[in-house]
Amino acid sequence: MKYIIAIIALIVVFILAMLASSDRKHVKIRPVILMVIIQLILAFLLLNTRFGLVIIEAVATGFGKLLEYASEGINFVFGGLANEGQAPFFLSVLLPIVFISVLIGILQHFRILPFIMRGIGVLLHKINGMGKLESYNAVASAIVGQSEVFITVKKQLGHLPEHRLYTLCASAMSTVSMSIVGAYMTMIEPRYVVTAIVLNLFGGFIIASIINPYSVDEKEDILRVQEEAKQSFFEMIGEYIMDGFKVAVIVGAMLIGFVALIAMINNLFDLAFGRSFQELIGYLFAPVAILMGVPAGESVVAGGIMATKLVTNEFVAMMNLGEVASEMSARTLGIISVFLVSFANFSSIGIIAGAVKGLNEKQGNTVARFGLKLLYGATLVSVLSGIIVSFVL
Template identity: 25%
Template sequence: MSVYALQSVAGLGVFCALAWLMSENRRAFPWRLVAVGLLLQFALALFLLKVPAARAVLFALNGVVEALSEATQAGTALVFGYMGGGPEPFEVTAPEHAFILGFQALPLVLVVSALSALFWHWRILAWVTRGFAWALEKTMRLGGAVGFGTAANVFLGMVEAPLLIRPYFEKLTRSELFMLMSVGLATVAGTVIVLYAAIVGPVIEGALGQIITASLISLPAAILMAQIMVPGDEVTETGRVEADLGYHSAMDAVTQGTAQGLALLLNIIAMLLVLTALVALVNIVLGTLPDAGGGPLTLQRVLGWFFAPLVWLMGVPAGESLIAGQLMGTKTVLNEFLAYLDFAKLPEDALSPRADMIMLYAMCGFANLGSVGIMIGGLTTLVPSRRQEIIGLSMKALVAGTLATSMTGAVIGILN
């Protein structure tokens, strides 16, 4: 085993220890669940990344990204003309500047959101989710409602997934509620997976398969972290959960899915604009301070120093930990979309292939401050009676989600 792999092994231990230090009951350490969670992570990673047939399927998914991107461009070209990727009515002298993110890439969210709703109405995603839920219930002993809710997070968002178990929300134990929150922040929704893959595709081979794998591996990690931090043996039995999102027909599903995608698209555009402006503003203020470490102070450099130990524990070489730390800091303080944009813009030799893979997986989660606000708003609307409990658990869930994706990065570090 290499020195870097040993770093990752040590990281797994440190991440679990940090979660235990923040536990509400340190005497109730769930040894069995931790062992099962780690085993599931490694089993999923080995199967999806090392078994040739599974790996070939994941890499073939890149064709899905290309097909969806091409189909979306047909729509953006019709609606936005040359700004959406259509033929230019004039000679372009600087084609490298012709790409417009908001008109050419982000509308992909609309198409994927409509397709996701349609596949859910046709029960395709519902049955896949039910399969994941069954596996989680058998291996990690989850209740029916929380098992289905956590599994749904792989395909739906951290607010949409709980809608499926809304009738049972009042009955969930504190531990189960925290588990749902943690899983929501440790995974990413299917509506943005394709978008992220399109962004990092030019620098990561088989990007869509890799990001799907990352979200799947982080699922047991988040359950593990949640049970360490807010342990609980009681299970809310609910029987069979109906996977109904209220679509009355295929056209209704497409219509509702498009509307939900539009809300998400506008939110992404607004957050990108505001967060980029705030980063620039902070850097302007920091620029008035004396230089530090051989250069001017910036938010990115400060985040890099703060998160460098975390990414080092995942297995990133020490010489690359500052750059990797900046990415992880951007993902946590701002959001994962900005982090992936920065990741795709890095010079080719900025990070080694090992660090590239670790960071691709470690950044695949909604664990950031903005998502915490969205989650609080969504869940308190679903169950107003538990508002104070949800707010009280929210920042702890942010830590659990971050540690879960860090564990996923460490698992990849051990296997690479």
């Protein structure tokens, strides 16, 4: 039965994408089918095989060690701030972003990351039927972040037509930055984080290929990556430390505001209607949760968490998921966890449009115009990833 529901769900997602398509007649079916098959194979390997278990354990162990190293610096500065046995969210989850950011900076400085991003991008280009620039950008978004990635393609940003710009922005919203993957792994199971990152990489191209189909002339498809200004090693270290700290503080500030706002809204709705705001929007998203394979009895709670992620951010939703995880089945927990690992929310529209506008004002205004369509597509990517996982759980 679960396979029938999943197949129906895939068809519904493709229909929803088609409804927003700018050119339905030119959708390339073959690459879409190929990428869905690749998603299913990868999801099965990562979640249902010994091979996948070894890979995920290695990734989780690696990030676990990095978090241990990060805690050395955190404890040196903030040691004694918390009572013994306590782990404040800002210290244990957000501040390690600073250390991860430094590691990314080092790998960038020695040209290791650009080599990896170009290599994977070329491989993806052979599969997805899209341009080399789009393929590179998707990989780069998952490593350097949804706003920083546009700096690496600054040379071409002003010359891109709207349809190619949409695909670049869709990739940035559908993925997550490597600098905060460690933070996610402290909140949900690492295997779902890794699986979501891999699935979203292909899912972004699948949905973009339907919503925004086009062909790229090989002669025009030249990848020009903006090299960072040459800095000394320690200048680079200092810059990435500050960048990582800014991210941690910004996320922390957003959480303070969003969590407090939701608490207030929940209380007002409870007084007025006898139901919290999250419970009410949970009913709206319950059909989507059922479509993704969540049992009907858990769909309202799951829908509420999905909606929370959309209107706030993934951190708030992951915190809410942690509060009810013990009451959910393993299948529901896996599906919703995968859904949450992306930047698909309203605030990301402003972040991406602002990042592009800072580099090219005209293109930034273009991004702002198709912002809601961008969020629609990125949300479908998250739904698609959840459906793919429902096949193998």
